[in-house]
Amino acid sequence: MAVVNSNHPSPTKIHPIVGDRVIEGDGTSTEAWQNWQGLQDLPRLNIGTSFSTNSSKLPRVCVFAPHPDDEILGCAGLIQQLTLNGNPILIVHVTNGSQSHPESEIYPPSKLDIIRPNESVEAFKKLGVDQQVTISALNLQDGQVYHQQDLFHQKLTEILEPTDILVTPFIHDGHPDHEATGQVVAAYAKQHNLKCYQVLIWAWHWARPADSRVPWQNALRIDLTAEQQQRKVDAIHCFKSQITMDESTGNPPILSAQTINRISQPWEVYI
Numbered sequence: 001m002a003v004v005n006s007n008h009p010s011p012t013k014i015h016p017i018v019g020d021r022v023i024e025g026d027g028t029s030t031e032a033w034q035n036w037q038g039l040q041d042l043p044r045l046n047i048g049t050s051f052s053t054n055s056s057k058l059p060r061v062c063v064f065a066p067h068p069d070d071e072i073l074g075c076a077g078l079i080q081q082l083t084l085n086g087n088p089i090l091i092v093h094v095t096n097g098s099q100s101h102p103e104s105e106i107y108p109p110s111k112l113d114i115i116r117p118n119e120s121v122e123a124f125k126k127l128g129v130d131q132q133v134t135i136s137a138l139n140l141q142d143g144q145v146y147h148q149q150d151l152f153h154q155k156l157t158e159i160l161e162p163t164d165i166l167v168t169p170f171i172h173d174g175h176p177d178h179e180a181t182g183q184v185v186a187a188y189a190k191q192h193n194l195k196c197y198q199v200l201i202w203a204w205h206w207a208r209p210a211d212s213r214v215p216w217q218n219a220l221r222i223d224l225t226a227e228q229q230q231r232k233v234d235a236i237h238c239f240k241s242q243i244t245m246d247e248s249t250g251n252p253p254i255l256s257a258q259t260i261n262r263i264s265q266p267w268e269v270y271i
């Protein structure tokens with residue numbers, strides 16, 4: 001049990017990961033999602049009305065990425081549309097993703113600590129929004145977000161403003177750091193009465209169309225234009241460490257061609 005400093009009230013403790021959301025194998029095919037009418041029929045998220053307030057100043061949108069690349073995989077379409085809308089955007093890298101290549105000689109943690117945030121900077125240039133986006137890093141340990149939730153909560157109190165709108169991974173996204181990030185950010189938003197959207201990232205892999213483990217009844221969809229979709233694909237290809245084979249270990253790319261194809265469709269879904 002962590003000692004809680006009474007000056008920093010702790011959030012409601014997040015729950016350990018439930019084990020039925022497993023990321024393994026090829027996952028659900030792109031075609032299965034394309035052919036599911038339920039996805040086509042989801043109500044659309046209205047950027048203009050959902051990301052504004054009564055004040056004349058547009059709210060800042062804070063996008064939480066457990067690892068540098070999640071902000072692009074999940075939200076490259078939303079981020080492009082928000083910059084067109086005029087919202088300031090803060091990208092928050094919760095960890096630097098330094099543990100993605102265990103035992104690698106090419107990608108040891110000390111290198112990934114620098115490489116992965118830099119890949120994100122390049123991706124935002126490709127997206128054409130680098131002037132409108134600010135990137136910050138919380139420097140939590142990759143793989144340890146659940147265990148560092150008190151520190152995470154404390155950092156949120158330091159960086160977030162009362163009018164921010166938050167975007168975080170789905171609280172049941174399947175990857176432990178994604179679920180921990182989603183749960184800490186969603187709990188903070190509830191505690192401070194901030195609007196918060198959860199984005200599906202790894203859920204596209206393990207979930208199936210109409211899967212009851214995803215609250216589709218609360219889901220909203222955005223549609224990417226062909227140009228926005230192409231920019232998203234180009235931005236994903238900036239994450240070289242994640243999309244190429246590791247010659248030193250022989251391990252395949254972290255993001256397979258199938259995974260990239262599945263996440264590069266002309267939709268994004270938010271809950």
Ligand SMILES: [Zn+2]
Pocket residue numbers: 066067070175178
């Ligand atoms: Zn991730």
